[in-house]
Amino acid sequence: MDDSRFTRRTAIAGAAAAAALATADSAEARKKRHHHHKHKRALTRRADVIVVGAGLSGLTAAREIAFKGKTVIVLEARNRVGGRILNHDIGNGHVTEMGAEFVGPTQDHIIGLSDQLKVERFDTYDTGLNVYYSNGNRQTFSDTLPTGAAPVQVGPEAAAVVAQLDQMSTQVPVDAPWTAPNAADWDSQTLYTWLKNNSASPQFMGVAAAATEAIFGSEPRDVSLLFTLFYIAASGNESTPGTFERNFNTRGGGQQQRYVGGSQLVPLAMANALGRRVRLNSPVRRIEQTRTRVAVVTDKFTYHAKRVIVAVPPPIAGRIIYEPGLSALRDQLTQRMPMGSLMKAEAVYDRPFWRDQGYTGQAISDVGPVKATFDNSPPDGSVGVLMGFIGGTEARQLTQKSPADQQAAALQSFANYFGDQAKSPRSYVQFNWTTETWNRGCPVSVLAPGTLLDFGEAIRRPEGRIHWAGTETSTYWNGYMDGAVRAGERAAAEALAG
């Protein structure tokens, strides 16, 4: 395993890693690296295609290009790969994830990829009752009811509203939401406005905020109704219509499964197979193109190629200098694709003690800072990990507090849902994606009213020799790992055809 430099640098242990990486690492790649090593040759700075960003989308694009026999270089700003996917070592060979981690039905592209890379999945723990915490009262409910992950206490209203949203979303084409028959009306109002006009109880509005804080890192007022309907429509695939529930459910939803050894094994396996084609610590500052070539400039080197695929979050892509400048529509679109505000709080316990008490580890709440939790323990349940999303207003306020206050507030949330035992974890770790230089928010770009309607057509449109990847450019599972893989595949096909 002397080739697994990405694994070593990011301190990933996971027992499955070695096998996965060895398998994913092609003989061709190993030979090439060996050759390099032997002759101490300078790394090439010329390729058919350059990919900016070694997240899931960029690595997928690079993998596709390499498979087709073309040369590719991936330039990654950080000293690690994975982008919004990040394992965290919790000791004893176990990991938890600080970023994207779940997969579920209809997410065929990420699942197909991880199967090829032999990264195994396991079911998210969800045996028992969920907790609904409202106005300081803890209640429980079963997510096996027809209302799924919505608390039965707001069940009828949630069912009616969700059914209506799902129905409306069927009219939104995922590749051109701005052409929906009601696009102008739906992109002229916030999700909040629509919910207020279609629901009665403050309890339901509280649950809705908990959902958008986890799903978008945003409040219902921050997002366009049309964008929300697009996001729902995108939560499926070419043969299965999207549903809202699939954004929020473990049982049959996007949170149904997790990866053995942690989700970062997927990008790590791809990076190891790509070997020295992936250049870490190489933030791209400038992209210059002529009619025939493109030059990609980092602090140290200039890379030359026929095409470039930019696979970083839109607000980060907007900070690159482009020569000539991007089109008016593209530049102004990027100005209107802010990242959501999201932290993950994770507490590690000697045991998943909530299981003993008959709880799934899932809670939904109208009191912050953590308003949605999951059981994030390793597959064998030998230690317990509670994971909580802190999103939207909660994240924006909490980020201004001291680390100690942040931890105390998150553990208080855990205790509200699962008892005072939750206040004494073996260890606590928190990740604030909003302070990350190369993300500046998570989980996804969130679109306010008017953006899809007037700027949407620029989202995937190449700018000369520049192609756009990243989950934000995906038609299906936009904002998820599956969307990142899809976008990488699509951008690679574009660059190869160009």
Added chain:
Amino acid sequence: MDDSRFTRRTAIAGAAAAAALATADSAEARKKRHHHHKHKRALTRRADVIVVGAGLSGLTAAREIAFKGKTVIVLEARNRVGGRILNHDIGNGHVTEMGAEFVGPTQDHIIGLSDQLKVERFDTYDTGLNVYYSNGNRQTFSDTLPTGAAPVQVGPEAAAVVAQLDQMSTQVPVDAPWTAPNAADWDSQTLYTWLKNNSASPQFMGVAAAATEAIFGSEPRDVSLLFTLFYIAASGNESTPGTFERNFNTRGGGQQQRYVGGSQLVPLAMANALGRRVRLNSPVRRIEQTRTRVAVVTDKFTYHAKRVIVAVPPPIAGRIIYEPGLSALRDQLTQRMPMGSLMKAEAVYDRPFWRDQGYTGQAISDVGPVKATFDNSPPDGSVGVLMGFIGGTEARQLTQKSPADQQAAALQSFANYFGDQAKSPRSYVQFNWTTETWNRGCPVSVLAPGTLLDFGEAIRRPEGRIHWAGTETSTYWNGYMDGAVRAGERAAAEALAG
């Protein structure tokens, strides 16, 4: 006038320029430049304060700092000063303006400044009838009626809606709009949602769109109701409450007066007085700060100072690299302050022929691309200039057409309002602020729902030794020249106090 390098470089002729610049150019500045010239000394790259951006706000800040006896350097990306203020030579010693140009009552700071600089004002031409073009019909109205610049045809409804907005705006503190009693409600909906709930006629909605396209470069769906109310409240000063009308009227409003020789004479006069303190062609790429110092990095040089004032549009400020990175709230605020989409179309005629026919030259329309016009002729009316705003959706669509098609469409608008004579100008000039590298939109950052509420408090908050100027940081006349001056004064006071 060998000192007026800014004037020469930007090819401004204006008869008043020489006098204004000579007056504004202090003896101290002249001596200093002479000294430099004589000894061919290298320009210093160290100052008490560095200002990023030689627009109106940055130059005002630099001027204040120089007045206080502190050293200052202004770094400007372009080869001209003025930012969103730009004269255009139309021959025979006349100019027209491609950017900000109007001033009016309560705009005391810009008027005070221009009076000091001896740049003279004159009244915007508004004798006669205005045109209201709706559904292909041309009608006329007088703006001397109580409904002002709103067409009398939608007068009663406009009066009722505007009165209600003005009343609501009195509850919005301009220095903290997020503390308004109804802030959460008002920042949860778009202006469109509120208008739809409070107006009946499609005609009125058409006029409303024409207004927001000119004022914000945006559609009513693009902007938060709270942001709109803040903008109204800001359209006044400490002793006179803001009103919506002041955003749209020549008579008693923000469009009441113009500058003899063109509005760019104001920043040009300041730049000439500052002399070699202003460095053109110096885009700032990176700002690094320690606990005691700040370093500002351009492509060629690194400048050192105690404080830095960033006086560029928020989305442009967001593209600078900061070390250490900005706070989560500030970075995410900047992600949520997109520039509006705005072009100006100007046609020059042998005479202001519409005056002969009894028209003011002002039109408002529900058919684009130009939906609002003004008489932009020079003071003596020796030639006629029609100026039209192309904003919001109109700009976003027109920018994708060929230059010839853009011109033909704009002239068709002029002809709709003032007859076929408008189709044959002596010359035509158009300026698209959205394609400008150092603006990427105009006239101002426009805030969608949720932004003021969760991120507003970061708008003027210094980040260590970095202070923020630019009209977007102003409490009064945000988005206008007066706001730019106010912001520059405030930022200078902060930097001097620090």
